[in-house]
Amino acid sequence: MNAPTPEPQAADLETLAARFREVLPAECVVTDAVARRPxxxxxxxxxxQMPGIVVLPQDTAQVAQVLKLCKEFGVPVVxxxxGTGLSGGATPVPGGVLLALTKFTRILDIDYANRCVVAQPGVTNLGITRAVEDDGFYYAPDPSSQIACTIGGNVAQNSGGVHCLKYGLTVNNVLGVELVTMDGEILRIGGKxxxxxGYDLLSIVTGSEGLLGVITEVTVRILPRPETVRALLISFDSIEAGGACVADIIGSGIIPAGLEMMDRFTIDAVEEYCAPGYPEDAAAILICELDGPAAEVDHLIGEVSTIAERNGATGVRASTSEEERLKFWMGRKAAFPAAAKIKPDYYVLDGTIPRNKLAPVLQRIGELSAASGLTIANVFHVGDGNLHPLILYDANVPGEMEAAEKLGHDILRLCVEVGGVLTGEHGxxxxxxxxxxxxxSDVDxxxxxxxxxxxxxxxxLxxxxxxxTLHRCAELGAMHVHKGEVAFPDLPRF
Amino acid sequence: MGSTYKPSDERQLAELVTWAAAEGRPLELTGAGTKRALGCAVIGETDRVDLSGVAGVAFYEPEELVMSVRPGTPLDEVERLLAERGQMLAFEPPDWGWILSGQSAPGTIGGTVSVGGAGPRRYRAGAARDFVLGAHGVSGRGELFKSGGRVVKNVTGYDLHKLMTGAYGTLGVFTEITMKVLPTPEKTYTLLIFGLSAERAVAALGDAARSPFEPSGLAHLPRAEAARSQVSYVHGAGAAVTAVRVEGPEVSVKHRMGELRALLAGYGQMEELHSSNSLRLWHEIRDAWLLPSEVEAVWRVSVPPSAGPALVEAAAPDSWMMDWAGGLLWLGYDVASAEQGARLRAAVGQAGHAMLVRAPRALKAQTPVFQPQDDALARLSARLRQGFDPAGILNPGRMGDPAGAKAA
Structure with a gap:
């Protein structure tokens, strides 16, 4: 963490708070240290990092006024x-304003004719599904924090979940946003x-991590509930065999709704924690979920079973009831809390790699883990190559947190080295x-x-x-070329 | 008429753009040149950059569902390579040649991605931007840059490649485009319903879209447009034809067709299309091939699906068809006039937007081809463009606004 944090502006925060109180109800401007702590x-x-002032605006016009005032005072806003993000995107800036969208909790429009929902940004991800599920619909992206995380945060982070392989990330499911810029301008991008x-601004606002504007309204598409959902629990005696099976499933033209893998260490941890009944001797297990029309799902369960067997699976179980399917998932969903029982702290990573690099990357992660002396539990959205190694550590042991961070960074470098990326969904x-x-590169x-x-x-913002590295925009805007200095290009001319 | 340059790799291209930026010489970027009539013409005297030499597949890994290609690669070559491995570009890129020049002209992958858009599967699978995972490109500064990657799940940095998709080459020049590809469905069946009004058709298509039977095409053809189809069940219908496509494994497709027939039974007479007839019909819809070739003006309108029928009525086109369950309208006018556009855009209002796809040159010069944006968005777009291309040399005017004209 040696990147520079911008210097706090020498603004008079008390004056700014007073100005906020002119445009917001007094209880929406928080300056008390205890109340700012959360x-x-x-x-x-x-x-x-403690924020200088916390503001809780109630509508779009108030957001615009808050941003204009921050601009006037030269004070940074977060x-x-x-606050469920895992990458520090909402960590306050010293002496800055924290703008919480906690009060934006209304669903504004449920439009079945156009299969979409318009919601304020503070509505939870699951809240959208809850609002439409009685009518047979749901919102597809399902980050693991969906009970708490908000749709505005999902758009800012381009959140994923276990069903991205088939249904995409947030960016593939958002139709429109209302966005307030730092100038206090209210932009409507997209719609129903x-x-x-013009330019596809939605594609950059989604995933912009709160750096481009403040989202004050979101329109997402909703999907009809699939007729059937079934899952397979497949065990392997090596990670390699599991990886080969994944490649074979996808290579056969099957796109499961979810495809999750866990290693031996994690299997033991979750068995200890909640006894989901996973096979005792497996080096890795795969949960393959298929959804859609009943006839298709039943057909694909058969296909995937055959593929698993030809890839040396040591066990294949297909769910025959919703209860059984949920039991398959119980262990996967308990992976994080189970890890927390083993050590007081864990650091969850989020790199993505090409699927076919899985076996060598896991081997290397094992080596890095051994060298660092820290244990890693491996769970991953293997269908999209999105790894979530959990590094277990104890923050009370001097140096362990730093060692965990270093190990994590080494693993992320490895992900990039094999053609992958630093973050698949956490930001x-x-x-x-x-x-x-x-x-x-610097140019990129x-x-x-x-x-x-x-x-x-x-x-x-x-x-x-x-x-x-922060660059001043004026510096970034300069063109470093001068007339006549560039050689005439050596190109075929016609 | 300026010169034409034909770089053979990204280095040469970067050098060329660097030189052009330094000299302030605008460049028109072309691949096969098949979509020059789409969008606005470039403004002023330009040199031309022929990107057909920056071509070829960088890598294709079918089991990873990923292909990376250089922009000059012909679209039909890309689709042929994918078909050999049972895969496809799931956003179903249209063959714009039919509507622009009356003949097939698929052009290059660079052009396809640069104009964005998608075919009938848009409703279910997404558009070009949903399948572009990453890109390498040259900015208007002549700098080589990349964004994204080769994996689907990636939130590292801003998705410049998605912003460049559909930007008509006004932000940067693609030098390599990495795309997610998908397996081709085993079977494609189509349910036809005959004789529905636009309003009834959108109701039926909406019922299908709200069902769990996963339709991947939801279109409606009025009687005259249906009569132009080469599929006998469609052209011989003697009535409007509403079409619902179902794709997947045979066992699934048969099941869903049965369910959809039951669901939509009250709407009217039905028929099913299988295999080649079904594929043919969706190509005709994808390419707006069913509009009469002699219409002077063709508009493409994107609106919320439920707004489709009222808009058709307000716009009073001479010919039309509807896709995306009512959310995409193709409107044809036998004789083009500026007044049509004004009336159409007034009817669309803030609910969507209308693009003038084909028109006589004179009309295109006086009617905004792309829907004018409100001032704040237009200024933001101009600033974005300046960030990529400060000298305004890449395809100036191609998206309507002269470079930087509205920048704050």
């Missing part, structure tokens, strides 16, 4: 949803139609900004930062996140 971190708890009118935030150069990152400059030229 906002000092998101779910990436390794690094904490937007925050439920499918195509963008860069503060956690991985120092690693960005592993994946991107400068081009991304110019996009930030188009929205927020003075860089007041969530500064210090995503990028390892």
């Amino acid at each position: 906002f000092e971190t998101d779910a990436q708890t390794m690094h904490r 937007p925050r949803g439920a 139609q499918l195509d963008p009118a 860069v935030g503060t956690e991985k900004r120092a690693l960005m150069p592993e994946m991107f 990152m400068q081009q991304q930062q110019r996009l930030k400059c188009a929205f927020d030229p003075d860089q007041h 969530n500064p210090g996140k995503v990028f390892p």
Whole structure:
């Protein structure tokens, strides 16, 4: 974490708070230290920072006024949803304002004619599904924090979940947003139609980690519940065999709704924790979930079973009831709390690799783990190559947290080295900004930062996140070429 | 008429753009040149960059569902390579040649991605932008940059490659495009319902879309357009034809067709299309091939599906068809006029947008081809463009606004 955090502006926070109180009800402006404390971190708890002022606006116009005032005072602003993010994207900036969208909790429109829902950003991910499930619909992206995380945060982080393989990430499921820029301008991007009118701004606002604007309304598409959902629990005596089976399933033209793998260590941990009844002798287990029309799911259960057997599976069980399917998942969903029983702290990683690199990457992770002396539990969305190694450590043992961070960074470097990426769904935030150069050149990152400059030229919005180095926009805007100095290109002319 | 340059790799291209930026010489980017009539023409005197030499497959790993290609690779070559392994571009890129020039002209993958869009499967599978996982490109500064990667689950940095998709080459030049590909469905069946009004058709298509039977095509053809189909059940119907496509393994497709027939039984007479007839019909819909070739003006309108029928009525086209369950309208006018566009856009309002796809040159010059954006969005778009191409040399005017004209 050696990236620079921007210097706090020498603004008079008390004056700013008074100005906020002119446009917001007094209880929506929090300056008391005890009341600010809960906002000092998101779910990436390794690094904490007290915000200068916490504001809780109630509508879009108030958000616009808050942002205009922050701009006027030159004070940085960090937007925050439920604070469930795992990469420090909502970590406050010293002396800055934390803008929480806690009060934006209304669903504005449920439109079955156009199969979409319009919601305020503070509605939880699961809240959208809850609002439409009685009518047979659901919202597809399902991050594991879906009971608490908000749709606004999902858009900011481009959240994923276990069903991305078939249904995509947030970016593939958002139709429109209302976004307030640092200038206090209210932009409406997209809507209930499918195509963008000009540049596809939705594709960059989604996943922008709160650096481009504050989302005040979201339109998402909803899908009819599948007729049937069934799962297979498949065991293997080696990770390699499991990896080969995954490649074979997908190579056969089958796109499961979810495809999850766990290693031996994790299987033992969850057996101890909640006894889901996983096979005792397996080196790895695979949960393959298939959803859709009943006839198709039954057919594919047969196909996947055959594929598993030809890849040396030591056991194949297909769920025959909803109860059994949920039992298969129980262990997977308990992986994190089970790890927390073994050691007081864990650090969850989020790299993605090409699927066919799974076996060598896991072997290397094993070596790195052994060298560091820290244990790793491996769970992953193997269908999309998205790894979630859990590094177990004890923050009370001097040096262990730093060792865990170093090990984590080494593993993420490995992911990039084999053609993968630093983060599949958790975001860069503060956690991985120092690693960005592993994946991107200075030129690549400068081009991304110019996009930030188009929205927020003075860089007041969530500064210090995503990028390892802050460049002034004026510096990024300069063209370093001079007339006549570039050689005439050596190209065929016609 | 300026010169034409034909770089053979990304280095040469970067050098060329660097030089052009330094000299302030605008460039028109072309692949096969098949979509030059789509969108706006470039403004002013430009040199031309022929990207057909920056071609070929960088890698294709079928079991990883990923293909990476250089922009000059012909689209039909990409689709042929995928078909050999039982895969496809699931966003079903249209063959724009039919609507623009009356003949097949699929062009290159670079052009396909640069104009964005998608075919009938858009409703279910997504558009080009949903399948572009990463890209390498050259900015208007002449700098080589990349974004994204080769894996689906990736939130590292901003998705510049998605922003460039559909940007008509006004932000940067693709030098390599990495795409997610999907298995081709084993079977494609289509349920036809005859004789529905636009409103009834959208109701039926909506019922199908709300069902768990996973339709992957939801279109409606008025009687005259249906009569132009080469599929006998469609052209011989003597009535409007509403079409629902179902794809997948045979056992699943048969089951879902049965369920959809039962669900939609009250709407009207039905028929089923299988295999080649079914594929043919969806190509005709994808390419707007069923609009009469002699219409002067063709508009493509994107709206919420339920808004489709009222919009058709308000726009009073001479010919039309509907896709995406009512959310995509193709409207044809025998004789083009500026007034049609104004009326159409007034009817669309803020609910969506209308693009003028084909029109006589004079009309295209006086009617905005892309729906005008509100000021704040237009200024933001101009600033974005400046960030990529400060000298405004890449395809200036191709998306309507002269470079930077509205930048704050």
